[in-house]
Amino acid sequence: MRTPLEVVEAIERCVSVPGGEVLDAASETLRAIRVEQRRIREELRTMLNATSKEMARKNFAERAQIVTRLGRQCIPMKLGSAGELPGVVLDVSGTGNTVFKEPQIAVPLNNALATLSASEDAEIERILVELTSIVQTHADVLLDANEALTELDVANARARHAEWFDGAEPTIVDANQGMCVRELQHPLFRHWRRGTDVRDVVVPIDFNVDSSIKCVTITGPNTGGKTASLKAIGVACLMARAGLYLPCESGCEIPFFRHVIADLGDSQTLELDGGLSTFGAHLKGLQRILDAATDDTLVLLDEPGSGTDPAEGASLAVAVLNKLSRTSRLTIATSHYEEVKEATLASDTAQVAAVEFDLQSLQPTYRLLWGETGKSNALHIAAGLGLEPWILAEARIALAKADANAEVDASGAIARENRAKLASALDEECDVQLARRAAAAATLEETRALFDEVRSKSAHLDLRKQIIRDDANNEIERKIEEARDGLSRALRTLNVATPNAR
Known part of the structure; x- marks a missing residue:
């Protein structure tokens, strides 16, 4: 051997x-x-x-x-x-x-x-x-050596990443314990701002919840950093589980979540067969999360219940968060719904936080304030982003009318709700039909291209057959001509030999 x-x-x-x-x-x-x-x-x-x-x-x-x-x-x-x-x-x-x-x-x-x-x-x-x-x-020895080299390579990669990252070593605690992270930044900010002190340009957040908290709701305006904070927390938990250093201050404690599941962004699909609207995809995602959540799971939800009638969406969001508070270890959600804020404040196992918005400068500060609820401030955000003043004025008038109508005309609100549902249904059906039309046009174009390709190849083959046939005919004619020349030479030789024989 x-x-x-x-x-x-x-x-x-x-x-x-x-x-x-x-x-x-x-x-x-x-x-x-x-x-x-x-x-x-x-x-x-x-x-x-x-x-x-x-x-x-x-x-x-x-x-x-x-x-x-x-x-x-x-x-x-x-x-x-x-x-x-x-x-x-x-x-x-x-x-x-x-x-x-x-x-x-x-x-x-x-x-x-x-x-x-x-x-x-x-x-x-x-x-x-x-x-x-x-x-x-020597398979066993070589496999053991490969595994050892892999472990060394991973450990070296983690060490080099920690040195480059200038992060903090996390303390992994049991999933039933609380979470304490100070001055947390999203790791992508460290990557994008390599060579500079990100603390000068990135606003970090503190995330501190005790073991009794099962649900955290982050509220506040759009562009204020709610979703970015949600993602930063999720990525930090996954990095800690992978043995990586975190972009935060030292002394952080991260529970070991066996599963981290999330519903973030728009999962709309336009497939002709079984395609989902934005709200339909959102509901599918929520159902999968409800089925998968366990007592060692971290759930991240970005605006649950959005994409439909606000009243029904808010009720759905409250019900989903209540269910996850009973089944998952920790659920962190962002929301604009007042009903979600009220339900969180009324629960002993839930905690609220808000991203700060400066009404003077009409700009978000990106700070995460614990124990506070924030307003959406949509019109202020629009003003800060430069939307035309006359549009904002009309929006404020419409908002005031809507508030008045909501108080004095319940039947009108129901009618508007029904019209909005009908319009939404028509919009979704229009999207489906447009998608089908586009798919049919694409299929027709592919069919035409395939037809042209087949016709071109057919002509190519016909030409090749003609060339081969011409070559064969030329070769036959050449052979016949050679045979004729040989026969003529033989006859001449025979004619010369015959008189001599006489």
């Missing part, structure tokens, strides 16, 4: 490292095959160079050139001159103006190369099978 060192030496003798190519030195048979391949290739190249130059000189080819078609070396010929070179037609160009012809004198050499190539493949396979059997005798 070979030692592991001898196994390594056998592999290095037979296979290039790196690269993986089987070397000539792997066996005498392989060396001989490749020497013969090089000799024949050189002979074939020399012969085809001379032939291609001759064809170009006679204007039977555009230029002296050697190409490969169907794995065989050949010469490109002009369409009308293909019959001037005895040989085999291998292919025709897409325009039909060039015929790729293998000269008759090159056929034996190309055949020899094909045979040697098959022999080479067989010999390489034999060598690799032999090496595999040698490696197999």
